[in-house]
Amino acid sequence: MKVGFIGLGNVGGKLAGSLIRNGIDVQVHDLNAEFVAGMVAHGAVDGESPAQIMQACDAVITCLPSPAASAAVLEEMLPHVGPGKIWMEMSTTDGDEIKRLAALVSAQGGAAVDCPVSGGCHRADTGNISIYAGCDRATFERVLPILTCMGRRILHVGAVGHPSVLKVMTNYLATANLLTLCEALTVMKAAGLDLGMTYEAIAMSSGTSFVHETESQLILSGARDVNFTMDLVQKDIGLFQKIADQQGVPLEISPLLIEMMNDGQNRYGARAQSDRMIERLEEATGLSVQAPGFPQELVDDEPEELGYEVVVTR
Structure with missing residues (x-):
């Protein structure tokens, strides 16, 4: 699958990097041109705009700072959504809003996946973060190979909205x-x-x-x-x-x-x-709550490994 990634900030840039590192064909976009250039230097393609990325890719991931930002980007992409196209929302957003946007995607014949991450930027950087995915089972099976390149533990939690x-x-x-x-x-x-x-x-x-x-x-x-x-x-x-x-x-x-x-x-x-x-x-x-010997930044020292679906105990 050709994958688009929109939003290359603290978390998004690391998730996109994991896709590139694992050999996925990735097109990227961000309002910050330096972020885009950094991804291109590592093997991504500059997708130029949300609309063009949706036209060119099978699945487009958004990882943006607010529900309003996600809605604005989806509005640009929506005319180019159709059967076979998938929108994957990895932002932390409002459950009702993601359901509203997912319905717009479905009305165009596409599929939506609500798939936020949890576990910190240091784990996003190594592909060891956790991911919740909300969508129908058939769509989940299609995107699971993408998700396992970005996260270690993937949990299918049911419908769109539940992950958020x-x-x-x-x-x-x-x-x-x-x-x-x-x-x-x-x-x-x-x-x-x-x-x-x-x-x-x-x-x-x-x-x-x-x-x-x-x-x-x-x-x-x-x-x-x-x-x-x-x-x-x-x-x-x-x-x-x-x-x-x-x-x-x-x-x-x-x-x-x-x-x-x-x-x-x-x-x-x-x-x-x-x-x-x-x-x-x-x-x-008036106290200083500090101690010697602790790191200035977090580093995930667990080796990267291909992710897997977490099976729910029932």
Whole structure:
């Protein structure tokens, strides 16, 4: 299959790179010409525009920063959608919006796949990230070879819209974990405990998590650059709150997370890195929550391997 990839930012550029590295015929597009040139240098073709990419490719992937951006790109592609064409949405978006856009694709005779990723930029870079895919089974079988070049664990979760709901749920959990880790590390520092030892104590305990094993390292090294900005966090946890409101679920922690992230954005800027939330506590206490020996950037040290479908236990 010829594959188009639109949106070459922090995550999209790495996913597109995995396709190129695995020998897929890829056409790319981004508003940033330097991102496109970088992909072309590694073997991609400059697709020039969303419309031209949809005309030339069997499947077109979008990985964009907002539901509005995805809608605008799809609008350009839609006249060129027809039988056999597939639109694959890898952005973190609104479940209702992806269903609306997927219906437009279906009306043109094409197929839509809702397939956001989870696992961090460092795993996107090595093809070891996880992917949720929502579409009919026949379409899933068609795109599975593409997905396994970008991710290690591929979960078919049913209909379009379900992956986007699951993705904002996982990002809500990650945000809650980040903020509680900020508090835990600061309290341990205030109590006089060694933070390197504290890191290991958490990692070997019931309190550990993916967020601890990744973002805590960047907090402690002082790098605080996880390639995920506060505005994106706010978008995701806001979408999770919207789902809860629609379903009449009275949440208590979620509104507090939104309030805390609002404060972080007001202090450091909407596009500040999310792990800078630790600095709110550093400022409040006068403490430096850092320790020697931790990395300035995350590197996935697991070897790349071809992905596979995760089978659901029933």
